[in-house]
Amino acid sequence: MSRDDITPKRLDELMDGDCPTSQAERDMMQLAADLRAGAPQPSDALRSRIASLGEPVGDTRRIRRPRRFALAPVLGGAVIVLAGAGILFNSLNSSQSTSPSAGRDAATSTVESSDPFQTKVAPTAADNARETAPTAAPDRSSIVPNATAGASSPGPSRWNVPSSAGTSLIDDLRAAARRHGTKIAVAVLDAASTQIDIALPRTGTDALIADITDTLRAHDATATTGPIQIASDQATLQIMLTMTTRTP
Amino acid sequence: MGAVHRYLTQLVRDSHLAEDLTAQTFERAFVNWGQFNPDKGSVLTWLITIGRHIALDHLRSDARRRGRESHVAAQTPMAVEPPEISTMSPQMVTALGHLSDVEREVVALRVLLDVDGATAAALIGITPTACSTHLHRAMTKLRKDLGRES
Numbered sequence: 579m580s581r582d583d584i585t586p587k588r589l590d591e592l593m594d595g596d597c598p599t600s601q602a603e604r605d606m607m608q609l610a611a612d613l614r615a616g617a618p619q620p621s622d623a624l625r626s627r628i629a630s631l632g633e634p635v636g637d638t639r640r641i642r643r644p645r646r647f648a649l650a651p652v653l654g655g656a657v658i659v660l661a662g663a664g665i666l667f668n669s670l671n672s673s674q675s676t677s678p679s680a681g682r683d684a685a686t687s688t689v690e691s692s693d694p695f696q697t698k699v700a701p702t703a704a705d706n707a708r709e710t711a712p713t714a715a716p717d718r719s720s721i722v723p724n725a726t727a728g729a730s731s732p733g734p735s736r737w738n739v740p741s742s743a744g745t746s747l748i749d750d751l752r753a754a755a756r757r758h759g760t761k762i763a764v765a766v767l768d769a770a771s772t773q774i775d776i777a778l779p780r781t782g783t784d785a786l787i788a789d790i791t792d793t794l795r796a797h798d799a800t801a802t803t804g805p806i807q808i809a810s811d812q813a814t815l816q817i818m819l820t821m822t823t824r825t826p
Numbered sequence: 827m828g829a830v831h832r833y834l835t836q837l838v839r840d841s842h843l844a845e846d847l848t849a850q851t852f853e854r855a856f857v858n859w860g861q862f863n864p865d866k867g868s869v870l871t872w873l874i875t876i877g878r879h880i881a882l883d884h885l886r887s888d889a890r891r892r893g894r895e896s897h898v899a900a901q902t903p904m905a906v907e908p909p910e911i912s913t914m915s916p917q918m919v920t921a922l923g924h925l926s927d928v929e930r931e932v933v934a935l936r937v938l939l940d941v942d943g944a945t946a947a948a949l950i951g952i953t954p955t956a957c958s959t960h961l962h963r964a965m966t967k968l969r970k971d972l973g974r975e976s
Binding site: 584585586587589590593594605606608609610612613614616617618619620621623624625627628631632 | 848943
């Protein structure tokens with residue numbers, strides 16, 4: 579590199595306004611000045627043509643603002659949908675968390691189908707969670723419909739059933755449900771445990787529960803969790819039957 | 827307006843065409859004024875961007891047209907007019923003609939329009955380092971062609 583060479587970086591500095599410090603730099607700046615001086619100027623025709631355009635169309639601020647917030651309604655809608663889904667999921671989750679079947683999800687998942695109200699035979703997985711379920715229901719009449727209106731769904735109603743009741747109890751429960759325009763789903767959890775889900779109708783719930791209770795008692799079943807309770811917004815009544823060998 | 831015109835003149839190397847492109851640039855800018863975002867750059871940078879797109883579109887379509895007419899041109903030789911670079915000396919015009927397109931564009935942006943290096947690089951679509959290199963190479967070529975070497 580000779581003494582008058584200018585590096586690219588130094589040339590950038592000169593173009594950005596730095597003062598030349600050598601003859602080579604001064605020559606370079608003179609060349610730049612000559613280039614600027616010889617640059618063409620727009621003709622009068624071009625000036626008048628552009629001047630005839632008038633004022634720019636639109637306002638940058640007014641138009642830019644909606645662009646910046648264009649996604650706000652979409653994002654807001656998405657937040658609402660997600661919040662709704664979260665509430666729904668939480669509601670479903672809370673109703674299931676009070677059920678002893680929560681600890682049995684893995685065991686019963688194989689029997690779930692698109693029509694849950696069909697008799698299903700589950701694997702004989704142990705149901706230890708069921709045995710430790712809370713039994714805090716008050717000991718009063720077993721027919722207390724809508725007793726916990728507005729609250730989360732109560733737990734399943736647990737009944738001890740003589741093993742001699744067998745399938746006749748299931749048939750009678752199914753017939754009782756059919757009389758009230760609904761149906762039941764039966765899941766045999768193991769040799770001693772059967773879960774029955776009854777779809778609650780919109781009306782006539784009291785009569786249905788009374789009928790179910792009478793049917794259970796007709797087969798010498800005894801409630802271990804007190805009377806059947808349902809919440810006003812409850813859609814399914816869950817009954818857990820435990821087969822016992824002792825005579826009631 | 828003058829800056830856009832100077833830039834486009836160097837880009838297309840035709841003063842008449844540069845005037846048309848400059849007018850088109852301002853027409854498009856006026857129509858799309860609402861899209862200008864001062865947070866992203868100056869008005870000049872925005873205008874240069876529009877003008878560059880218009881010029882490159884024109885050059886591409888012109889190249890296609892020339893391709894279609896190449897056989898006619900071969901059969902009918904026409905006198906090619908030298909590019910008009912306005913008031914520049916013939917030596918300067920010749921020297922600028924020896925530059926590559928990108929070198930000439932860098933000179934237009936950095937020297938004629940005083941655009942900073944980062945902005946010029948962004949406008950052309952090259953790195954600032956490449957922009958510096960092109961500028962240095964272009965100015966060195968011009969000094970040599972014009973006999974201004976020390």
